[in-house]
Amino acid sequence: MNTKRPDRKAYLVGGGIASLAAAVYLIRDGGWRGNDIRILEEATFGGSLDAGGSAALGYSMRGSRMYGPAYVLMYELLSRIPSLDDPAKSVTQDTLEFWTEAPWDDHARLVERGRIVDAASFGLSDKNRVDLIGLMMRGEAALGARRIDECFGADFFGTRFWLMWCSMFGFETWHSAAELRRYLLRFLRLFPDLPTLKIIQSTRYNARDSIVRPIMRWLEQQGVQFDSGVQVTDLTFEARADGRKAVRRISARRQGADADIEVAPDDFVIVTLGSITADSSLGSMDASPPPPQRRSGAWALWERLAAQDAAFGRPGAFCGDIERTKWVTFTVTHADDRFVRRMRALSGSAPGRGGLVTLADSSWRLTFHFFHLPAYPDQPPDTHVWWGYGLFADRAGDFVGKTMPECSGREILTELYSHLGWQDDLPTLLEGANCVPCLLPYTTSQFMPRSPGDRPPVVPPGTANLAFVGQYCEIPDNVVYTVEYSIHAAALAVASLLGAPGMVPPAYQGLDHPHALVGAIRRVLE
Numbered sequence: 001m002n003t004k005r006p007d008r009k010a011y012l013v014g015g016g017i018a019s020l021a022a023a024v025y026l027i028r029d030g031g032w033r034g035n036d037i038r039i040l041e042e043a044t045f046g047g048s049l050d051a052g053g054s055a056a057l058g059y060s061m062r063g064s065r066m067y068g069p070a071y072v073l074m075y076e077l078l079s080r081i082p083s084l085d086d087p088a089k090s091v092t093q094d095t096l097e098f099w100t101e102a103p104w105d106d107h108a109r110l111v112e113r114g115r116i117v118d119a120a121s122f123g124l125s126d127k128n129r130v131d132l133i134g135l136m137m138r139g140e141a142a143l144g145a146r147r148i149d150e151c152f153g154a155d156f157f158g159t160r161f162w163l164m165w166c167s168m169f170g171f172e173t174w175h176s177a178a179e180l181r182r183y184l185l186r187f188l189r190l191f192p193d194l195p196t197l198k199i200i201q202s203t204r205y206n207a208r209d210s211i212v213r214p215i216m217r218w219l220e221q222q223g224v225q226f227d228s229g230v231q232v233t234d235l236t237f238e239a240r241a242d243g244r245k246a247v248r249r250i251s252a253r254r255q256g257a258d259a260d261i262e263v264a265p266d267d268f269v270i271v272t273l274g275s276i277t278a279d280s281s282l283g284s285m286d287a288s289p290p291p292p293q294r295r296s297g298a299w300a301l302w303e304r305l306a307a308q309d310a311a312f313g314r315p316g317a318f319c320g321d322i323e324r325t326k327w328v329t330f331t332v333t334h335a336d337d338r339f340v341r342r343m344r345a346l347s348g349s350a351p352g353r354g355g356l357v358t359l360a361d362s363s364w365r366l367t368f369h370f371f372h373l374p375a376y377p378d379q380p381p382d383t384h385v386w387w388g389y390g391l392f393a394d395r396a397g398d399f400v401g402k403t404m405p406e407c408s409g410r411e412i413l414t415e416l417y418s419h420l421g422w423q424d425d426l427p428t429l430l431e432g433a434n435c436v437p438c439l440l441p442y443t444t445s446q447f448m449p450r451s452p453g454d455r456p457p458v459v460p461p462g463t464a465n466l467a468f469v470g471q472y473c474e475i476p477d478n479v480v481y482t483v484e485y486s487i488h489a490a491a492l493a494v495a496s497l498l499g500a501p502g503m504v505p506p507a508y509q510g511l512d513h514p515h516a517l518v519g520a521i522r523r524v525l526e
């Protein structure tokens with residue numbers, strides 16, 4: 001492993017979980033001092049793992065999170081980070097304890113016209129089964145940039161299996177078949193629990209309070225520099241005698257002024273490419289979110305880098321078609337338990353215990369779930385919070401007649417309550433509810449069909465001090481729409497720059513666990 005010279009610095013571009021994890025690895029595994037590490041972030045540390053608002057103004061988060069036993073690197077990383085509530089416990093210990101205290105057991109995974117659909121049977125035909133198992137058995141290279149809907153007949157997309165799978169992981173029919181294949185193999189252990197979601201783990205609070213804040217506190221204690229309000233716009237390279245090129249300048253802007261950083265040839269530069277939550281906008285109970293505008297640096301930086309060197313990937317494959325990659329998510333805060341009581345009666349589950357509910361016949365394909373109380377440390381005991389999203393944001397709602405991006409929070413709730421058959425009680429149910437919609441232009445961009453080379457490797461060839469992390473670098477066999485992927489990228493980046501790439505285990509593979517494979521195949525054939 002490269003020994004650290006005292007004057008060596010690391011610059012981490014982007015302050016999401018990928019960079020936070022990279023900083024932890026540099027300190028923990030590389031023996032770096034925290035104050036030699038500087039994290040540059042233009043918006044919010046934690047990136048996509050955000051959660052804000054208040055009981056009075058309405059909570060909001062862009063996404064809620066599910067984890068599970070395949071999150072090997074995440075749990076390893078968090079096993080050394082003390083929880084904020086009880087520093088004697090690690091975040092991992094706290095999360096796994098929380099899972100045993102309040103596990104999910106979904107009795108209402110699919111709902112149609114206000115009635116629970118029996119999801120025990122996946123509803124697959126023999127042809128669907130052959131296609132599904134056939135996709136798992138094919139090599140990724142043979143799939144190339146094929147779309148999911150090129151691998152199945154149209155009837156597959158109406159099966160209960162697909163409804164549960166796509167609404168859980170966020171797959172659309174036009175997404176990458178290679179990516180779906182990775183998910184099927186990764187989550188073999190999930191197949192028997194697909195209707196109940198018993199295997200799913202969540203953190204005690206939202207991801208920001210349970211994961212980001214504890215890591216940031218630990219990093220602050222080590223002296224890491226958190227530099228916010230800085231947009232990185234470009235990197236300048238210098239050729240080295242060994243033929244590789246090294247980053248020598250980070251071009252950046254802070255409040256409209258230059259904030260460039262000179263980089264020494266041996267310093268490390270670790271860049272998060274792109275972001276699925278870039279350029280998101282919030283609406284309110286009575287206003288739809290403003291339309292997306294290109295403001296953030298995430299995609300612009302990658303585009304600039306890719307123009308310099310073909311080895312840096314092709315961002316256009318992911319960010320080039322926001323009509324295909326956008327989502328609307330929404331967070332709902334209730335000052336009373338009117339809706340919660342009704343849902344409890346329908347689903348038979350207490351808040352935070354039921355898992356996901358998908359309104360199977362909604363044109364937007366709405367999915368939502370209630371958080372365990374409290375989802376925010378400051379959440380009052382009589383306040384309830386839940387979160388949802390629509391897979392098909394651009395279809396007209398069945399009751400409100402508008403697309404999701406056109407809707408205010410009130411209209412989204414009207415659509416959802418109407419699907420549950422509660423139109424008559426709309427005024428009562430809407431009273432005291434605060435629904436904050438969020439428009440996310442790039443949220444499924446990481447699933448767009450891709451070809452080899454669209455995602456650059458973590459350490460791009462021909463470079464000496466640069467690594468890419470996040471959701472748009474290529475990590476063989478790993479599944480991209482996960483916190484685990486970003487942490488894996490960080491582990492690989494740091495280990496490679498330190499000269500010890502073999503330190504990082506390969507991605508968890510369901511196929512390595514024969515009982516999981518047998519369980520999944522048995523379930524598909526039932």
Ligand SMILES: Cc1cc2nc3c(=O)[nH]c(=O)nc-3n(C[C@H](O)[C@H](O)[C@H](O)COP(=O)(O)OP(=O)(O)OC[C@H]3O[C@@H](n4cnc5c(N)ncnc54)[C@H](O)[C@@H]3O)c2cc1C
Pocket residue numbers: 013014015016017018019040041042043044045046047048049062063064065066067230231232233272273274275276277296297298299301329443469470471480481482483484486
């Ligand atoms: C709706 C939704 C649901 C999800 N559900 C799950 C789930 O159930 N389970 C799961 O494991 N994962 C889930 N995820 C995915 C998970 O949140 C992300 O994979 C992960 O948080 C990505 O982290 P990251 O650090 O790679 O990137 P990001 O979180 O995107 O962070 C990148 C950061 O870098 C900054 N940045 C980028 N470029 C620049 C620049 N040029 N200058 C300055 N700053 C820059 C950005 O502002 C951003 O803060 C979900 C995500 C969403 C949006």
